[in-house]
Amino acid sequence: MRNYHAGFSHVITYISNIPYLYRYEDKKYIDDFFENGNLFISSFQNYKKYKDNELGDVDEGTSFNVANIADDKQITTYTTIDNNNYTFCTSTIYEKKLLDKFSRNSVFRIADPLNFILELTRSIQRVQGVLHGNCIYVDNRIIQKKYPQIDESLLINQQGELNMNNAKIISDEIQGVDAFFFKKKNYQEQSEYRIIWQTDREISGGIIIKCPEAVKYCQRIEFD
Secondary structure, three states: OEEEEEOOOEEEEEOOOOOOEEEEEOHHHHHHHHHHOEEEEEEHHHHHHOOOOOOOOOOOOEEEEEEEEHHHEEEEEEEEOOOOEEEEEEEOOOOOHHHHHOOOOEEEEEOOHHHHHHHHHHHOOOEEEEEEEEOEEEOOOEEEEEOOOOOHHHOEOOOOOEOHHHHHHHHHHHHOOHHHHEEEHHHHHHOEEEEEEEEOOOOOOOEEEEOHHHHHHEEEOOOO
16 A cells, blocks of 8 residues: 555555456365465476477467657567566456466465565575566557657667667667466457565576465365
């Protein structure tokens, strides 16, 4: 909860309410979490390896970034998110059919997502930033923004060579955080809520963390 000054007269309260989150997983792993605090944290690299179409996506973490600059010109880049992110995927939907979609046999509820995320963050080493939010379901991974104030001379030198540093700065600004949450529209039924930890090292797979402190913010549930 945050307080903000509105104009010059009074303070308003701003509250962001994260919905219940649901983690679909095999029962033996859910039992291990509730009994021992063990939880598997994955990565974008893992998602690209999965053969299951509902779990894997070879285009995870990629985007086309288009900057419209002065004189009706464009800068277009294709980028991939750095390999330094751990991820944990949940859904905002509690439905039995998702067990089949995810090839899982059980589910648990994260009743207090913010405190759950904070506790997991304390258990992951070398974290530099945390992102979390609903996935953005799109037909394509194109991010387009206008930069009319950018002069071509900032990008192309007198020898006609591209200034890679300036081009990367612009590309990173266009990409923002959207690329972390892009998914194709055919995955929309999953209603994914994604948690991402940015670290200072390269990550090639996933890890099992021990975080019994996070259990109190979760609930075991069973389908009727």
